[in-house]
Amino acid sequence: MTGPLTGSGPDTDAARARLAARQAGLLAALVAGGPVPPGFDPAQVRAQATGLAAKRRDTAAKVAPALPRLLGTRYGPLFLAYARSHPQTGGYRADARAFAAWALAEGEGLDADARTALARWLDPAPERPPGPLARLRRVLRPGRDA
């Protein structure tokens, strides 16, 4: 080992703040389109960012297998487009629901059947299926992902 063993003092708050800033900067570059922090190899950061997005796409598909089933080949590209503008802040189930809501509202190239299926997955029909306006209201209503 190089250098003396300087035991952790009781107060690591300043070091924690420095570490928090460094890690937040890198993570923003990896998942939220932030700039590559100085000193990093941009190619390495890009490769890691691609890997994280793909893993997130695959994990969301695993916890919500209905989504790739309903969307078919559109699932992958749509999810990556969603992920670029929506960094993950919670769990994968919430992520899958947020993606479905986003795809319904903003996803390009979805046919009517896929949209109906997505809406139904987001909000399984009670006795009588709600009309399109009610569906839209439900989808846009926040706080339904918990």
Add this chain to the structure above:
Amino acid sequence: MTSPALHAEEQHTPAPTTGADRTTGTTPAAGTAPTAGPTPAAGTARRLGVGLGWRSEIDTVVERQPGLDWVEVVAENICAGHLPESLRILLDRGLTVVPHGVGLGLGGADRPDPARLARLAGTAGALGSPLVTEHLAFVRAGGLEAGHLLPVPRSRDALRVIAENVRIAQDQLPVPLALENIAAQLAWPDDELTEGQFLAELVERTGVRLLIDVANLHTNRVNLGVDPAAELDRLPLEALAYVHVAGGTMVDGVWHDTHAHPVTEPVLEVLAELCARTAPPGVLLERDAAFPPPAELAAELDAIRRVLDGGGTR
């Protein structure tokens, strides 16, 4: 990897321990004792033997694997209050089950979350586990989730923080903690220590034990040019709790540690390098996806046993 946030709100109820005796047993499992190489380091590590990662998709395959000594479960996938039936069967059979956490983020800037620690402690209690394991990694920062294990900046400044995190975790856990080296795809400009040196410092400062993933050492060799043998030389292997082995694949010159491909020769060669230095108390095969037929998993476990027996990587 599963998201810890999926489970954070779940109640953890430490169930009655069904295997208190398993926490004290030290008798080596028959048939898997390494016959070559140095003696087990320090003799303090509990002997685990050869194990396989338990996953719900292959629960019955794991149950039927011949000669399996122990299993590891992804801690965040388990709820202490209702263990999967398959794990109950394995516990009743006397197999050791070790919870392997992926969501604590002990390498993060925040002090470890008490709720996550309590959940991990409850899982270890419910499983009667002799230890729990986590990673030298951060998984969240600035309100964002990485969904993956990311390397920490290996500076002395960060070392103070992470050593304190480890001590906080150790205080809250009922059994010893071991930390795993990770597969990295990028290097920090802040790095003053290698991963091996950083882990050695953590062992020295906290008494934490080590989980060495030889596939991750191979990954870092391919992607970052880190020499596995040199890293093994820097690690205090007397602190070794067990070893991970996993498969991966090369795409465009980049090694992907997928846990979804067969275990390759170079990974087993790193295992042999490790076995030349110490007799690992346990080795565990991780397979997370693209599950092969049971016979293929059995063959990979046999290949691991041959390396442990000093018979080379073939």
